[in-house]
Amino acid sequence: MAVLPKTFVPLAVGGAVAVLLVVGGGAWWMDKQHYEKTDNAFIAADKVSVAPQVDGYVAEVLVGDNQQVAAGQVLVRLDTAPLKAALAQAEANAAALDAAVRAVDDKARLEQAMIAQKAAGVASAHAQSQLAQAELARYGTLAGQGWVSPQRAQTAKATASQASAGVEQAKATLEAERRAAQSLGSSRAQTLAQAQAAHAVVEQARINLDRAEIKAPVAGVVGARAVRPGQYVRPGSALMSVVPVQHAYIVANFKETQVARLKIGQPVTIHADAFGKQAFTGKVDSFAPATGSEFALIPVENAVGNFTKIAQRLPVKIVVDPNSPLAGALRPGLSVEVKVDVTADTGPSFAQAVPAAQLARTGVSR
Template sequence: MAVLPKKFVPLAAGGVVAVLLVIGGAAWWMDKQHYEKTDNAFIAADKVSVAPQVDGYVAEVLVGDNQQVAAGQVLVRLDTAPLKAALAQAEANAAALDAAVRAVDDKARLEQAMIAQKAAGVASAHAQAQLAQAELARYGTLATQGWVSPQRAQTAKAAASQASAGVEQARATLEAERRTAESLGSSRAQTLAQAQAAHAAVEQARINLDRAEIKAPVAGVVGARAVRPGQYVRPGSALMSVVPVQNAYIVANFKETQVSRLKVGQPVTIRADAFGKQAFKGKIDSFAPATGSEFALIPVENAVGNFTKIAQRLPVKIAVDPASPLAGALRPGLSVEVKVDVTADTGPGFAQAVSAAQLARTGASR
């Protein structure tokens, strides 16, 4: 084998280095043309905080830390004795008001009978008045002819006046009974409304009794369990969280200089530090409506004199392929690296999505 002279060794080494640089640069350029990457990405999930809706003492805690639970599974039971007592009291109050409504109905039926009786009394008094008027007319004629004494005629006149007064009294009594019957209608409406409110209280007491069993709102894994038997809890106090790890997704924060090449539906290769070099697949689901800094507690104020432009990052939601063997093993908060194949022509890109939203808003305003 021929040996190169020593003076050509640096040239050969330089040539090799140049070739390697060209190959490396070409590989980097090809990779840059095909993919957008970021390591500013994290696993997330829509965790749900579990809180009681009624107050009471905890009787049982039926789940442990990091336990898998199904949707609707009972997690905690509260002491039901006070709630059962409240339900019994509400039922008794409702029964009493139902009886009060029936009492008003019974009194209304009695009033109708009394009205009929008083109407008959009016008819009787009217008949008596007519008879008294006829007697007055007859005795008045006989008195003018001298057939009866003036005293008898005066007696007939007094009887007629008394009969007329009896008619007025009977009519007044009938009117009073009718007004009493009318007042019973409003009294019944008021009592019926109270009875309906009492039945609503019974239903609320039943709901509160059902809520003594605190159930899992979604399927997932129990975390941050802060409840123990015997503890007194109030509505809204956090007892634990349920994390639906099977529905975990990725939030990748891409620089604003990268998002122009991203499109909904583009395939994504994901690697998590927790799983070593094992990769799993996903796809771009959607773009956030604002950069991460806009959702900060104190947003950055750029209208100042010492402004320095810094590339902002836009959160991009990446859906994990449910068929991936790691789909159910992901835990929110873990960091990942994502690589998006931007050559795939799938859904609308970031610019198109913004334009479509702008057009929809303009059409709605018109």
């Protein structure tokens, strides 16, 4: 049996290691050329906080913690007794003002009849005045010829003057009735405006009564339920949250050195720690308008002497394939790892996704 030289084993091991390094390095290089990865990624969803729009005591809580609800489903009912009383009072006030409007209309019709009566009185006074003037002329002529006494002529003159005064009185009475009718028009407009305001109060009371049933604004899962029967709630106070888990998405924070090759629509492979080795897919949806540090409560101030450059991270929204079996099982806050296939030539790249107006301001060309 031949004995291997002592130098053969180290050479063989070294050769094997070299081959492994070449193969591993080649695989790593190919992977870097085809994919961009990050484990700084989380599941998110547009959760909605449920709050009452009217105050009152909670009569019923119709959902439990972590319950699936549909859009429009009743979540909480408030005590409706005070709201019903307010509606009844508003309706009674509106009815009273409607009656007041009708009373003004009835009075206006009566005023029109009175105007017609006074106008007839003016015509009658005119006729009497004309008759008195004719009598005055006739008796004046007869008195001049000596056929009647001067006293009779004076009586005719007084009757004519009285008839003229009666005409003026009738005209004044007619004008007064007309002015009264005009004032009724202003009174009706004011009462009608009050009636319309009362009907608006009725409508608001009906809306408030309808809002005693607090409904789910979207379909999703109930979380952070902080309401119990008998609790007094005010408008705007958070009762619970509804999380639309079926529309969950991924926010992946890529380094600024990675986003150059990212494009909207590129396929993404996603792994979540909660699902073990089971993967699901998605695609790049959009790029955030600023890095995560810009949205921090206290933004980083880099205008200092000891500045050290650190690669910033840009949030990238990734939508999950709705046909994925895990699409409805995602929960916001879970950490995930994403791998984007940058070889896919799909939509605009990161630079092309920036609005044209912003490109013009920054001097960047497409």
